Amino acid sequence: MEKIVLPEIENLHQLDVYLNNGGYTAIRKALSQSPDDIIDQVKKSGLRGRGGAAFSAGLKWSFMPKSTDKPKYLCINGDESEPGSFKDRQVFEFNPHQLIEGALITCYAINARKAYLYIRGEYHKWIKLMQKAIDDAYENGFIGEKMKEKYGTDFSCDLYIHKGAGAYICGEESSLMNSIEGKRGYPRVKPPFPAQNGLWGNPTTINNVETLTNVPPIINKGWEWFASIGEPKHPGTLLFGVSGHVNKPGVYELPSGTLLTDIIYNYAGGVPGNKKIKCVIPGGSSMPPLRGDALEGVKMDAESLRAAGSAIGTGGIMVMDEDTDLVKVLARITKFYYHESCGQCTPCREGTGWMLKLLNRIVDGKGSSKDLDLLISVANNIEGNTVCALGEAAAWPVKFMVTRFRDEFEAQVREKVELEVKNKVHSMRSTETPITNITV
Amino acid sequence: MEFKFTEENLQKIDRVLEKYPVKQPAVMPLLYLAQEQNGWISVEVMQEIANILEMDAEDVLGVVTFYTMFHQKPMGKHHIQVCTNVSCMLRGGYEIYNSVREKLGIENGGVTQDTKFSLEEVECMGSCGTAPMIAVNEDFFENLSKDKALQILDSLT
Ligand SMILES: Cc1cc2nc3c(=O)[nH]c(=O)nc-3n(C[C@H](O)[C@H](O)[C@H](O)COP(=O)(O)O)c2cc1C
Ligand code: SF4
């Protein structure tokens, strides 16, 4: 099967190996065409963003204003902090030059002369690997001033890494720009959109690492080739990161539209102990969870997943077997969003706290059925009422987990409340004692 | 205690500043350099960075407190970070966290008396496919079991 983003070529991360495999020929080809031609080809290829929203890359580039003297910027999003996502790090490690080349072509298409690659701070090792590739590319004239000589054009472009420092929210594009500007990573109110008002108030495009790594092959092999791979509406391959209860967790590059069950059972080796699957989150922890009994026939692309009641997100597939305590899982997910909320909007700041409190109460066996309705109501009040999509990211797991696994949540509240009553009647033992410590 | 960047770091700062059209974006890179040199971010560090970048010290403080990787107190020589987010949790992340916590005798954010270790429960580190994991300072250790994690602690000097 054809690999576009992570080809199985040994030592491809080294510049000479990349060059021997056709590296840096796409940028040469691109420079011989007009920027609009490039945008047109990427549009027609159907390439969509791999950072979560699956928005058309070519269309996004076309929003960049042409009649302005302002400097333009490209930001490459390598924040990769969505729980369950670990794909961009593969690109840094195994195919950094293709990312660089994709970024250069994008800069040419949108007329940017500087690109910032934002990588999460915890990725120390991968920042070093990526920096090495960038240094080698500079030294050999593939980036920077020397490009002019190398390609005989007047286009040149710089590429810098900006290291994050432990804040999930900085993956949100406007927060990312504030972070680069040396500010706290608060998301900005939109509009204005980055193409109008981005880095330092200038036109800016933000794309995910995996998105841009797809660009060189599109230019080299043609948009028709790319458009014919996988699902026509969401073409190409996707990097699926499979984690949790599978025998062979890891990143699998497969055509979009591959069956979810195929990925879990064939590629990721199935569930340890042949257990049944209770729940799968198909696109990173922000996306609505699917029931284990509703996975048959679900294809992994944006439209199919939407039809199945979830979303493609980052393609991070988290698998949970039949013995998983989903109440604890949801409490843990919610703790994450509570911790990562930047605190700007009240519904997100307060709502994530309330949901966490309610969930912890249920985990402790002190919850009631009413708490479940309250959880959904709090989630509904966050959704659509916040500056950025972290609100939805926090609300969706709660809303859909509780709704789709109501039986499991009900069992948890009922069972434990009954216990509480029993204790009171028979032993008069203080109900303050955590129920989990009581053996019956 | 007064803080000044070393000569070597001052040269690095010059190179950092070349990357951006204005000075303020250098605040995170400078905080990293300072943390490397000083071990943690003190008030004096923030003051010095504010001076260099012509920023208000309050704005530097705002950045420091926003990001979890800048430490406002000295951490242990080995800063142990244990991921307990979902993919790690499903494969024993909490068992590891709890046994590390018990072995070191400190809570989240704590430092051992001999300042050899500090502990932090962290969010997803991007190692979900090789979970569970811990990080020691900048190094990741993946595909762990409780025993392997404790062995790693034992091997640190
Ligand atoms: C809370 C939050 C976190 C996000 N984190 C990331 C991230 O780590 N990486 C990423 O590429 N996109 C992330 N995004 C999506 C970005 O805002 C943006 O849509 C994306 O980088 C655009 O690139 P693409 O069109 O190539 O996907 C996040 C969005 C939100 C709301
Ligand atoms: S939704 Fe949450 S994370 Fe996003 S801006 Fe509002 S408070 Fe911050």
Ligand code: FES
């Ligand atoms: S959940 Fe632990 S590394 Fe992702």
